Amino acid sequence: MADISLRVSELMSSPTRKFVPLAEKAKKEGAEVIHLNIGQPDIPTPKPYFETLKKFSGVNGNGVDEYVKSQGLEKLRKNFIDYLKLTVENTDDLTIDNCMITMGGTEGLDKIAFALFNPGDKIIIPEPFYTNYNSFFAIHNVEIVPYTTDIRENFSLGADFVSRIRKMVESDKKIRGILITNPGNPTGGVYTKEELEGLAGIVKEHDLWLISEEIYREFVYDGEEPRSVLSMDSIKNNVVVTDSISKKWSACGARVGFVVSYNGKFMKNLLKLLQTRLSASRVNQEAASAMIESDINILEKRKKGKGSEKTYAEKARDEYEKRRKVAYDILKANGIVCGYPKGALYLIADLGEIEGLPIDAEDFCRFVLEEFRYKNKTVMVTFAGPFYKTPGLGKSQVRLAFVHNPEKTKEATDIFCRGVEAYKNK
Numbered sequence: 009m010a011d012i013s014l015r016v017s018e019l020m021s022s023p024t025r026k027f028v029p030l031a032e033k034a035k036k037e038g039a040e041v042i043h044l045n046i047g048q049p050d051i052p053t054p055k056p057y058f059e060t061l062k063k064f065s066g067v068n069g070n071g072v073d074e075y076v077k078s079q080g081l082e083k084l085r086k087n088f089i090d091y092l093k094l095t096v097e098n099t100d101d102l103t104i105d106n107c108m109i110t111m112g113g114t115e116g117l118d119k120i121a122f123a124l125f126n127p128g129d130k131i132i133i134p135e136p137f138y139t140n141y142n143s144f145f146a147i148h149n150v151e152i153v154p155y156t157t158d159i160r161e162n163f164s165l166g167a168d169f170v171s172r173i174r175k176m177v178e179s180d181k182k183i184r185g186i187l188i189t190n191p192g193n194p195t196g197g198v199y200t201k202e203e204l205e206g207l208a209g210i211v212k213e214h215d216l217w218l219i220s221e222e223i224y225r226e227f228v229y230d231g232e233e234p235r236s237v238l239s240m241d242s243i244k245n246n247v248v249v250t251d252s253i254s255k256k257w258s259a260c261g262a263r264v265g266f267v268v269s270y271n272g273k274f275m276k277n278l279l280k281l282l283q284t285r286l287s288a289s290r291v292n293q294e295a296a297s298a299m300i301e302s303d304i305n306i307l308e309k310r311k312k313g314k315g316s317e318k319t320y321a322e323k324a325r326d327e328y329e330k331r332r333k334v335a336y337d338i339l340k341a342n343g344i345v346c347g348y349p350k351g352a353l354y355l356i357a358d359l360g361e362i363e364g365l366p367i368d369a370e371d372f373c374r375f376v377l378e379e380f381r382y383k384n385k386t387v388m389v390t391f392a393g394p395f396y397k398t399p400g401l402g403k404s405q406v407r408l409a410f411v412h413n414p415e416k417t418k419e420a421t422d423i424f425c426r427g428v429e430a431y432k433n434k
Contacts, residue, residue, distance in 0.1 A: 030377040031388050040385040041377070042420040044408045047193065047353045049258040051327060054320050056302045057259060060295040067290075076290045078282040080109025084297035088251075088266050091300050094307040095226070098239040106268055108278055111288045113223050113252035113265040117144050119281045120248055120267065123274060124217050125150045130182045131219075132173065134165065136356065136395035136402060138193045138221075153183060154397035159347050159358055159405070163195040170206045177214050185217035186210070190235070191224040194395050194407040195356055196332075196349020198228055204235060208243045218243060223252040223265075224352040226321040229329045232350065244270045253296050255353065256321040264288065264296045328353060331410040331417045338418065342425040353411055356392055359404045362432055366404035369393065373406065375434075376427040387424045 031041045066072045079085070085107045092099050110116035117140075125131065127149035133141060135154040145152055155173060157163040166172070177183050186207060191198045199207075211218045220237045228234045237247045252265040269275055303319040310316065318326075332349055339346045339357055346357040359367040369391040376386050392405035408424065410417050 027373055027377055027388065030374065034377050034386060038384065039381055042385065042387045042412070042416065042423065044411075044420055044424065045388045045390045047255065047409045047411060048260060049255060049324070049353070049411055050413070051258045051324050053258045054299045054302060056298040057257070057262070057295045060298040061291060064291050064294055073290055076109075076287040076293060078285075078287055079279055080107075080288060081290065081293040081297060084109060084264075084293045084300070085266075087297050087300045087304060089268075090304050091307070092236075092238065092268070094304065094311065095234070096236040096238055098241065099236075102238070102268070102270075105272075105275065106270055108267050108275065108282060109288050109293060110250075110265040110267055110282070111285075112254060112263040113221060113250045114140060114144075115263075116250040116252075116265045116267045117141070117219075117221065118147070119278060120219055120250065121145050121148045121150055122281055123277050124219075124248070125184060128182060129184045130180060131185045131187055132176060132183060133187045133397070134163075135397050136163070136194055136392060136405075137187075137397075138189060139394045141187065142394075142397070151182075152397050153180070156396075156398055156401065157195070157197075159345065159356060162347050163192070163197045163356070165199075165203050165206075169203065170210065173207075173210055174213075177210060177216070183216070185219060187219040187221070188237075189221040189224075190237075191227060191349075191351025192354075193224070193352055194354045194390075194392065195347050196352045196354050197347070198232065198350040199235065201235065204237065204240065208237075208240050211243045211246050216246065217248060218246055219248050219250070221250050223250070223255050225251070226256050227325050227328055227353065228351040229325070229332060230350065238268065238270075246271070248274060253299070256324065257296075257299055258320075258324065259296065259299070262289075262292045262296060264292050327413075328410065330414050331412065334414050334417045335408065335410045335421045338421040338425065342428075344425065344428065353409050354407055355410070356395075356402075356405050356407055359406065359428055360432075361404070367431065369402070369404050369406050372428070372431050375431050376424075379434075380427045380430050382423050382426050385419075385423055387420050387427065389424065 034041050067074045085104045089102050089107050121144050130151045130153050132153045132155055134157050225234045248269045250267050254260040306317050306319050344357050346355050349355045373391050390407045392402040392407050396402040
């Protein structure tokens with residue numbers, strides 16, 4: 009019988025979905041399963057998105073849903089560029105030619121990997137990192153070189169990160185880029201100005217690519233200002249940013265993403281790749297454009313001193329910050345070691361030890377779905393081992409997503425802590 013390719017058979021399965029059958033079984037048995045395993049926002053998508061979907065009647069109202077240009081709907085690209093100019097400093101020179109539309113941020117990263125790297129090249133990624141990065145680069149035979157961060161240092165790059173990363177680059181000529189997620193999934197980490205400047209120095213010195221996934225850029229807490237590598241003049245032509253409407257506008261199902269770069273040669277060749285899939289969905293781009301335009305109007309009024317209304321993303325940020333505080337405070341009160349998320353929708357918690365040995369987080373995830381109930385409820389979380397590239401790391405860690413309202417987050421985090429205690433005492 010004909011067999012499948014080795015490339016696809018060796019790809020990693022999603023750890024966030026591994027235990028879905030167990031969750032479904034628990035639900036059929038009458039238990040409520042609170043999902044903390046996946047970053048699915050529950051805040052309603054902005055009304056202009058759905059209003060546009062309802063009104064759409066084809067191009068120019070002719071009843072035909074035609075192809076869009078491969079690089080995306082022009083008004084959506086313009087609106088996103090205008091949004092960036094209003095929210096990211098030092099980007100006034102961005103134009104529509106610096107932006108192309110992808111089918112979600114994931115397609116953007118896949119196409120970036122294809123366009124920037126040759127088979128056998130390597131890329132540095134701080135770990136723990138979003139598990140799908142493994143597949144994006146493995147498909148193109150690009151090796152990930154992990155830069156390990158520590159929960160005890162809140163997953164920062166560390167005081168000596170410049171010298172450490174410089175040594176990595178200088179010792180391996182196949183390293184051609186660095187990828188960061190800012191704010192981070194799964195850690196909730198946010199890069200400081202000093203960290204970004206340090207990375208920029210290495211990128212400039214060795215003429216590397218700096219790829220930055222910024223889909224959570226607006227979700228930065230504690231009064232901190234969001235930062236983008238697009239604002240860094242010193243490496244303007246070495247930077248590629250991928251973004252999406254999935255989280256900041258709570259529209260995961262729309263599959264509308266953006267790739268933004270000042271590098272004209274890269275953008276020209278990215279278009280070749282986007283042409284191979286013809287185009288992304290026109291109707292979702294139409295709806296996304298209307299939604300972003302609504303926030304642009306708010307930002308422009310505010311810039312002119314004619315209002316103080318917050319954008320959708322800013323309101324969502326305020327809501328997630330409340331949820332973050334609830335989850336973090338309960339975990340700390342229960343003595344669970346965890347990273348302090350400064351942004352995004354996630355945190356990493358360490359389950360600790362039993363008789364001097366690290367708890368098996370993967371088995372814990374199974375346990376709470378199959379064996380543990382509190383008032384006929386349980387939680388689904390994600391074991392963190394697959395977020396690390398280095399074998400053996402993250403074995404006792406889990407990722408939690410604070411995507412429920414504060415009351416539900418409180419209940420879910422309490423149940424999680426009770427589950428940890430039950431697992432230790434079983």
